[in-house]
Amino acid sequence: MISYKNTSRIIIFCPPRKVTGGPEALHQLSNKLYELNYENVYMHYVPQRSHAKAKNYDVYKTREISYFEDNEENILIIPESMTYLVKKYPKSQKIIWWLSVDFYKILMDYRIRKQSFFTKLFYQQKDKEYHFEPLPNVFQWAQSFRSGIYLKNHGIPENQIDYVCDYINPIFTESSQPVSKDLNNKTILYNPKKGKKEIAALIQASPELEWIPIQNMNAAQIKDIMSKSLLYVDFGENPGRDKMLRESVSQDCCIISGRNGSSAYYEDLMIPEGYKFDFREDRIPEIISKIKSVLEDYPNHISHFKVYREMVLGEEALFEKKLKEIFKIN
Template sequence: MTTTSGTIFVLYHKGLRTGGPEALHQLVDMLRELGQDAYLVPHPHTAHNSRVEQYNVYNAPEAPEIVDSPENVVVFPETYIYEMPKVKLARRMCWWLSIDNSLTFMAERMWQRNTAGLVDKAKEGAVPFARMWKNRVNPGMLRKDRDVVHLVQSSYAWAFIATRLDVVPSLLSDYTPNAEFQGTPESPRNRQLVTYNPAKGGHLIDAVRAQCPPSIEWRPIAGMTRSEVVATLQGCGIYLDLGHHPGKDRMPREAALSGALTVVARRGSGAFYADVPVPWEHKVTPGRDEVPTAAAMLPRLIENFDAEVAKQDTYRSAILNERSRFKSEVEDVFVRGRLGKDAYDYL
């Protein structure tokens, strides 16, 4: 049984190099590997941009526009969910690559602030998003539109979408290209070095730094070239992420593949073992004790570094198996028509 007899169109932001657009390239590439007629379609506002050169490794050609016919499928990333009503005949799928940063739930928060009278001049930028939520992309309208197939990148998103939209979504993750992170590092590993992304809970990490011993070194991963990111992850002891984990984030996985110890907060996907399968003692519980807990944890992990890294062997094995599992997920959704699976169906 096949679910798609026509063409699969995947809407994307052309020219943007982040985890979301790369996942969309991976989807088209995998669909074509499975014999499906699939294409990326640039959003009209980005069609003039140049394609990301690094994504040339994927077999993901572009089509100039979506063909709205009953035999076709259109995949919308959650960033373009407001475009779904324009498609009347083709089967529509929404791929929730992120939850916290998705337009739907971000706009919902903005609308609630607006109706509560909390929007002042400093928050005027929220009003257009709030209006969009009211008119086109709010959860109530999505619950009513039962013809949309919801795909989710993480178990966190699976639980969230199932609860908020009263649907049974289907897992469609992504995979981490691993060759560059498994290469031989140019210099020895500095176990005392903690790296982090300032955009992921940076204010909390600043507070942790203030409580840590001076023997621990810190290096933010910001303003670096790709090769510098790889070298930093291969040379550090710990990668610390106290952010919100709106989806299955890429850098914690890249750090683990590089041989570093990945430590995350139990927020978003970080709270789900299926998304970030590291031991309990490598996760920090949010709350009033989060900063002192993290500050006390780091010296212990550094002192027993080799043993602690070995505890993440399961995590690294799962990351190395991501492409194989992604192929099964894509095949289930688009070829076999087996919808509704979550991470535990692929263990």
């Protein structure tokens, strides 16, 4: 169990200048801890850069720290992409936040290959990586049900895993007015950075449909286009609970998705199975048919997304509750 004292520093490790779901979650954590009156909270960017905090995250309160001593009172929040830092601070308490299982595996494979090459070439080097060893001051947060399964498959007991999920940008939930849709708007939204091969195949197979990529937009612009659209399509890898899926349902978009990563689990993507597809070329006509059905009969389809929408809208309150449970003041 984390030991928090009034003198403890909570130090959140984060890559600089990145605008993706993981870094946003880390900045949200800082902001929420400040809202809960935890004052000794700091961002520590690795590697250090000038203007390390992306402007997109100005909405979140943070303070930056460039150096700190390794001691027992520290609580270090380390994203899974930086597990090589676990053994660098042996005295500090450490929480690994598993925001992206797939990203972890890619980076770990790269670091091990790199370390093995230099070890063989130049010198014997002690393995610096964390390999799920039962270290007494290392704790685990799972951002998704899927990452919890991954941890248990690597020997972490269920009672040593806290489920801590971030939440969508507050701009998506700040209005109390219900979303009003134009049922004549038949555009289909998608993220061009995800599921590129699958989306390209769907677009090619449906020249009569209008597909709109969500790109080069800030949060307010994304909210605006989602609030006007009926459908968001996602066939990405989804290593954790995807932000754009959650943003789209907050704006009453229906969703059609693949079954990759966390999307395969109802606990992470709470939509009916009839809206999830194992993508294959022979299933493209079936997927297109489902897309057209949603666009033509939106009022009947949107009712199937109520459970997921309510879960998404409740995530910030649940996030706050979990932090209160974890960071008890002695």
